[in-house]
Amino acid sequence: MVMFNIIVDLFRDRSTSGGIKALWIFCLLFFPFITAIVYLITRGNGMAERHAAQFAEAKAAQDDYIPR
Numbered sequence: 001m002v003m004f005n006i007i008v009d010l011f012r013d014r015s016t017s018g019g020i021k022a023l024w025i026f027c028l029l030f031f032p033f034i035t036a037i038v039y040l041i042t043r044g045n046g047m048a049e050r051h052a053a054q055f056a057e058a059k060a061a062q063d064d065y066i067p068r
Contacts, residue, residue, distance in 0.1 A: 013046070
């Protein structure tokens, strides 16, 4: 489950280049546990911020769509 969240977060992050994303995916495939731990330590805060921003964007879109 953590690996899935990391992969989703990698593709959600627009500031990371494609080469770096490919490197993270490669490392996740061949060294899954150590890579997941390193990713969570180095990019965990940004991961939480991107998730919160996506949630806020979805909530705003839902509030705009549903009439009151």
